[in-house]
Amino acid sequence: MSRIALDGVRKRFGATTALDGVDLEARDGELLVVVGPSGCGKSTLLRCVAGLEAVDEGAIRIGERDVTGVRPAARNVSMVFQSYALFPHLTVRENIAFGLVVREEPKKVVNERVAEASALVGVVEFLERRPYELSGGERQRVALARALVRRPDAFLLDEPLSNLDAGTRVEMRTELRRLHREIGSTMVHVTHDQVEALTLGDRIAVLDAGRVRQVGTPDEVYSRPVDRFVAGFLGTPAMNFLEPPAASRFYEIPDGTVLGVRPEHVRLGAEGVPTRVDLVEVAGSDAYVHLDRGLVARVPADSRPAEGAGVGAAFDRGAAHLFDEATGERREWQ
């Protein structure tokens, strides 16, 4: 068992509260993605699990062990850093073997494990090179191999794809998913990139201002956000929020609520509420159509309306969400 559980974890840095009573569980063998905006405490959460930061309150368990006060090395977790943290003076082989050498494993075991890990992530041909001779993607693979080689209870990945270019990031995302399927270990992956979170995670935890807003499968979190923050944070373009006067042009909503609808659910055509097209952004196969009613619609690029054209906007009531105006919490349609 290598589940990771945080129970009421609080962490402060002076007057700033980085983690404010976090309860979270990464199930055994699960790839849990923690996503949130910059400064929401997601890296701090990971560092607390790794033992690089001491928690002020609460408990952390890895498997059945309470590791709250345990030193980092004894927690038996591997961490992949955003900057990869490869030792520049060591070769790729020495970098991968580092943890085993520090633990004074027999040379035969070290060689076997290095060969196994480097083959798994595809860095066999770079073993005698130094990190500064590698590309970003190759360095990332080496960092993964270094994490794998020790066969830890769990893997902690701190924005490992954020320094890569767009193409390599997509490629490495797939690699990570494949790797997780092959080794089946518990992984906690931290990112600010919602696309990465939605595509990579078995489950997603959305973090904001040191608090977990929602935990669930990507589908659940995307289609049934528990509050306005989660609804607005996930999705590109962001969810449309309509206050009562504008919302009532589409549907009657209860007092003190805000209506939310995702851009891909907004239909443009002859029917619906008359609006005018303010701006059109084309993003490959999709177009983001900004309407003068404060709405954004995502439509296929080849059927986009022209800027300045008058169109009707509509969406199904079942696709719309209601949020409390004061608390931002989700409300159900009556």
Next chain:
Amino acid sequence: MRAGERKWGGWRQPAAIAVAVAFLLPLWFMISGSLREPGLPPPRAPELIPRPISTASYDEAFDLVDLAQHTVNSLIVAALTVPLAVLVASLAGFALLLLAGRARAILIGLSFAALMIPVTALLVPRFTMFRWLGLIDTWAPLVAPALIGLSPFYVLLFYWSFRRLPPELLEAARLEGMQPFAMWRRVGMPLVRPVTIAVGLLAFIASWGNFLEPLVYLFDPDLYTLPLGLRSLETLDRTNYPMLLAGAVVATAPVVLAFVIAQRYFLHEDRGAGWLGR
């Protein structure tokens, strides 16, 4: 080429040559002066190459004073001082890095304060201490400052260098179970090699050219270091400039040689982009 490089690019080379000439000329005149016949007065006009060239001044300097012994003594003192100073300064610098913020700030403040104290102000209390310890007329007082890294400046230099390393490197080492001493030895030191060499060179220059402390602590001529040997030359035949300059060349040559050997390590570090993972 960046804008700044373009702006200064044309001036850089002549400026570098001018600075090099300003520093090399005195060295050249020292060497050429040492190759004049012994006993000759200084030339009336600058003399680039003396006529005739003679090495007799060197023979005379070594005959008059036991410069060979003094050179060996200086080498022994430097050989003890330099590694010890580098070891202690680097360990102290690394320890500063690992300390918690407040304790570190206090120690850095104290190091700066210690830097402000002139060496001469400590001469009398130090002399009293070493006399009480029975270490006067030994090399111990010359080597002892290396036990505190020779100077707080060297400790701070190491601290600043370690601080430049990405913190994730040390965190990765911690996660693998490395203890602080192993981190210093296997992660920190290999990554600050240019600074280690620079500090070693500075410590060597400080030890090699140290005149005041040997003058205060050493009485036995057999223990004299080279700067005291030069003073003996000056005392015994103060008008024999070629011989005095020959002694000066003997004293200067190892420092220049050490710099020439070391500079390739700290002036030409080029390991390509992303060397420190940034």
